[in-house]
Amino acid sequence: MANLKYFLWLTQRKGFQPGEIGELLSYFGTPEAVYFAQGEEYGQLGLSGGKRRALEDKSLAGAEKILEDCDRLGIHIMTVQDADYPERLGQIYDPPCVLYWAGKPLHVDDRLTVGVVGTRKCTPYGEDLAGRLGLELARSGVTLVSGMAEGIDAAGLRGALKGGGSVVSVLASGLDVVYPKDHGWLYEDVKAAGTLLSEYPPGTEPVGYHFPARNRILSGLSMGVTVVEAGEPSGALITARHALEQDREVFAFPGPVGASASLGANRLIQRGEAKLILSAADVLEEFRHLFPGRVRLQPPLEEGETRQRLESRSPEPQTEEKEAKEAEDKSAGRAYISLSDDPEAFTDDERDILLVIQRKSLTVDDISDQTQIPARRVLSALTMLQLRGMVEERPGKRFYAAIILTA
Numbered sequence: 580m581a582n583l584k585y586f587l588w589l590t591q592r593k594g595f596q597p598g599e600i601g602e603l604l605s606y607f608g609t610p611e612a613v614y615f616a617q618g619e620e621y622g623q624l625g626l627s628g629g630k631r632r633a634l635e636d637k638s639l640a641g642a643e644k645i646l647e648d649c650d651r652l653g654i655h656i657m658t659v660q661d662a663d664y665p666e667r668l669g670q671i672y673d674p675p676c677v678l679y680w681a682g683k684p685l686h687v688d689d690r691l692t693v694g695v696v697g698t699r700k701c702t703p704y705g706e707d708l709a710g711r712l713g714l715e716l717a718r719s720g721v722t723l724v725s726g727m728a729e730g731i732d733a734a735g736l737r738g739a740l741k742g743g744g745s746v747v748s749v750l751a752s753g754l755d756v757v758y759p760k761d762h763g764w765l766y767e768d769v770k771a772a773g774t775l776l777s778e779y780p781p782g783t784e785p786v787g788y789h790f791p792a793r794n795r796i797l798s799g800l801s802m803g804v805t806v807v808e809a810g811e812p813s814g815a816l817i818t819a820r821h822a823l824e825q826d827r828e829v830f831a832f833p834g835p836v837g838a839s840a841s842l843g844a845n846r847l848i849q850r851g852e853a854k855l856i857l858s859a860a861d862v863l864e865e866f867r868h869l870f871p872g873r874v875r876l877q878p879p880l881e882e883g884e885t886r887q888r889l890e891s892r893s894p895e896p897q898t899e900e901k902e903a904k905e906a907e908d909k910s911a912g913r914a915y916i917s918l919s920d921d922p923e924a925f926t927d928d929e930r931d932i933l934l935v936i937q938r939k940s941l942t943v944d945d946i947s948d949q950t951q952i953p954a955r956r957v958l959s960a961l962t963m964l965q966l967r968g969m970v971e972e973r974p975g976k977r978f979y980a981a982i983i984l985t986a
Contacts, residue, residue, distance in 0.1 A: 585610035586658045587642035587780070590677045592633040597778070597792070598673035604659070648781040654754050655680050667692075671799040671825050675778035681754050682770035683954065685747065687722060687800050691866050691874050692747070694724045694801035694822070696794075696815040697731025697808045702840050705808035708832050709734035710741075710889040712805065715859035717744020718877045720870075722773070724749065724801050726793070727766070729759055731807045731815070736769060741888040743959030746773035749797045751789035753781040767976050771943040772958055794818040795825075802866060803828035806853060809843035816843045819853065829853040830862055887966065914982045928952050928960040930984065933969065937980035940973045 589600060589610045606624065607613045614637065621631045649656055657664050659676045666688045668674050678685075693716055697705060709731045713723055717739040724747045726732040732748075739746050748769045750758070754777050757763045769775055778796065779789065794817050798804050804822040806829070809815035822829050831853035834841020847853035856862060860876060867874040880888075916924065925933065931950045935941065943961070947954045961978055964970040971981050 582609060582611050583656060583658065584639055584642040584646065585614045586677050587645050587656075588639055589613055590778075591641050591645075591780075592630070592636075594627070594630050594633055596673065597675055600676050601659075601673060604676065609660075645780045648755075649679065652755050652781055653681060654781060657685075665800060667802075668796065668799040671795065673795065674799065675796060678776060678778060679754055679780060680774055680776050682774045683745070683772070685774050685776065687724075687747070689873075690722050690745075691720070691870050692722045692724050692801045693862060694797050694804035694818065695731065695735035696725065696797070696804060696806055696818045697735075697844075698810055698813055698815060698840055699728050699730040699732075700810075700840065701730040701734070701808050702838070704834070705731055705832075705840060706734045707889070709807045710738035711885065712807065712859050712862075713738025713740075713744075714742040714885065714888060715877070715879065716862070717742030717746075718880075719859065719863055719867075720744075720874045721863070722747060724797055726750070726790075726797065727758065727762055727769075729762075733762065733765060735807070736765060738889060740768050740772055740958065741962060743955055743962055744772070745955060747800060748773070748775055749793055749800070750775060750777040750785070751779070751793040752785035753777060753779050753783035755781045756784060758785045764976065767942075771976065772954055790814055791817045795821045798822040798825055798827055801827060803830060803862060805829075805856065805862060806831040806844045806847060808832070808834060808840045809847075810839050810841075811843045811846065813843050816847070819847060823852060828865055830856045832856060884966070888962065913980075915985055916982050917985050926960065928956055929964055929969075932957060932960050933964070933980050933982070933984050936970070936978050937983050940977035940979040942975070942977055946978065 603613050607616060618635055621634050657678050659669060659674055665685060695709060695712060697709060713735040716723055722745040723735060723739040725735050727748050727750055736746055736748060746769050752758050754775050757766055766775065791814065794814060798818050798821040804818055804827055806815050806819055819829050829847065829852055831844040831847045833848060833855055834844055848855045863874060863876050867876060931952065932946055935946060935949045943954055943957050946957050961970055969980065969982055970978050973979050
């Protein structure tokens with residue numbers, strides 16, 4: 580859009596909070612009008628001297644660098660005035676005027692989106708709850724929204740990915756800044772199955788005050804927010820507070836009395852600010868009537884299958900040279916399966932996927948491109964094939980057939 584560079588210029592004015600930028604847009608109408616306004620026009624708004632000087636700086640060099648960086652990194656930009664900007668997010672008091680995204684296009688307004696938040700220092704109990712919640716929400720057609728932190732965020736995202744669902748991860752940094760640093764594999768998984776999102780341009784480090792600001796976006800995208808484990812104080816409780824202020828539903832899992840990791844969640848329940856839940860089904864019951872045909876309450880998986888899905892972890896990234904050598908080493912000795920002998924052994928999706936990955940390991944996006952199967956269905960089929968021992972996962976989130984199909 581023609582005015583994108585003026586949006587970027589505006590959001591880079593020091594001293595302005597998102598709500599104040601929104602007020603400038605309401606007053607002037609467009610970011611161009613803010614940019615081309617003169618000093619006396621700014622004076623009518625009662626701005627401090629520092630803010631007036633920031634607006635009187637008309638250099639577009641910063642905006643042009645952001646555009647160059649986004650083009651180089653494959654990062655997309657949307658503004659609050661774009662048609663595809665999430666309506667749900669635009670209704671909060673201080674929506675971000677610019678969003679940077681990577682992965683799948685952001686579609687949340689016609690879907691049930693549920694935020695999952697909690698402490699970084701979670702207990703095994705909390706990690707298990709978050710994984711199960713993510714898995715069952717994804718299987719039921721819910722888009723899970725979370726951060727990218729260790730602990731509850733990561734466990735919920737992993738569970739949703741294992742359930743073949745769509746995910747949105749809202750970051751407190753630029754999309755090219757991996758934080759925590761050892762979560763690069765999770766970044767790639769989320770980008771393949773869903774959307775990475777931030778209001779910060781490339782290169783922005785995750786400084787402390789970015790996280791509570793980020794949390795308003797997480798809750799703003801969600802119809803409800805679930806607190807799995809949270810101490811007092813905690814970022815998860817800030818997200819719950821944003822959700823309550825935005826008229827969103829808040830849910831919480833109860834934890835052991837006296838457990839510091841559960842104190843915040845238990846207090847939310849005690850004060851009547853969160854509904855006590857025991858499973859994903861309790862969350863779905865609140866919303867599924869709003870999405871007939873899209874949200875479906877699935878029968879729970881057998882405990883063994885749940886454990887197998889949640890406990891399988893992604894391998895650590897390796898070099899391309901090592902991956903190529905491993906692929907060569909493992910290419911021999913695979914079983915041959917004839918489609919003519921048992922034509923119903925695989926679904927159509929499973930068959931098409933196996934055919935494209937039996938000679939070369941591919942990412943989910945590559946498989947989706949080559950088969951024209953939506954990424955969500957690719958993930959679901961790959962999960963089932965892995966459980967049957969037909970597919971193995973290689974470094975870099977690439978998948979390779981453990982068998983060879985013949986006619």
